[in-house]
Amino acid sequence: MSRSSRRRTPLAHPATGEIDLLDVLHALSDPTRMTIVRTLRAEPERACGTFPVDVAASTLSHHFKVLRESGLIRQREEANRRLTALRAADLEERFPGLLDTVLTAYAQG
Amino acid sequence: MSRSSRRRTPLAHPATGEIDLLDVLHALSDPTRMTIVRTLRAEPERACGTFPVDVAASTLSHHFKVLRESGLIRQREEANRRLTALRAADLEERFPGLLDTVLTAYAQG
Numbered sequence: 031m032s033r034s035s036r037r038r039t040p041l042a043h044p045a046t047g048e049i050d051l052l053d054v055l056h057a058l059s060d061p062t063r064m065t066i067v068r069t070l071r072a073e074p075e076r077a078c079g080t081f082p083v084d085v086a087a088s089t090l091s092h093h094f095k096v097l098r099e100s101g102l103i104r105q106r107e108e109a110n111r112r113l114t115a116l117r118a119a120d121l122e123e124r125f126p127g128l129l130d131t132v133l134t135a136y137a138q139g
Numbered sequence: 140m141s142r143s144s145r146r147r148t149p150l151a152h153p154a155t156g157e158i159d160l161l162d163v164l165h166a167l168s169d170p171t172r173m174t175i176v177r178t179l180r181a182e183p184e185r186a187c188g189t190f191p192v193d194v195a196a197s198t199l200s201h202h203f204k205v206l207r208e209s210g211l212i213r214q215r216e217e218a219n220r221r222l223t224a225l226r227a228a229d230l231e232e233r234f235p236g237l238l239d240t241v242l243t244a245y246a247q248g
Binding site for chain 2: 050051052053055056058059060061064125126127128131132135136138139
């Protein structure tokens with residue numbers, strides 16, 4: 031399989047009802063991933079290379095995977111870009127108030 | 140240093156103002172540690188061997204260390220026992236609403 035066709039493999043995302051709280055807490059417990067989530071809070075959808083984080087591409091890719099598999103973000107391919115969005119509504123449906131409470135706590139910390 | 144005097148070394152706990160949100164989220168992201176926190180919620184102080192968790196003593200000791208260093212629990216020695224309590228008031232002061240929101244989310248998950 032060529033690299034470009036591999037990149038087209040649909041990305042796996044948990045259904046809203048399957049989002050696991052412990053996975054979400056783990057995903058949020060890292061400073062880079064927290065920065066990604068906070069950045070997406072302010073902006074509905076962003077291309078992968080545009081986040082204000084200073085880590086290697088492979089590390090960033092790992093962080094996006096953890097966030098995606100936890101249900102915190104949704105990613106989709108569009109032309110040559112991978113676009114990332116926060117699943118704020120899904121999170122709110124699954125765990126009401128959780129994301130707000132955590133982000134508020136982080137902002138005041 | 141003998142084993143018994145080592146056990147008397149005062150246990151380190153972060154001050155309330157130094158409790159770090161990412162450490163708290165990490166501590167809560169494990170099912171055994173979550174069970175310990177939920178058990179302590181219902182009971183002010185408990186001896187270490189009395190938690191309803193099925194893990195090796197060394198693993199349990201590690202989990203208590205992670206919880207203690209995150210600021211979620213306080214432990215003290217009394218006679219031959221190590222007693223563990225949830226720092227619910229300290230957490231509430233540091234991150235209002237956080238523990239309630241997380242435990243409610245977990246209970247409904």
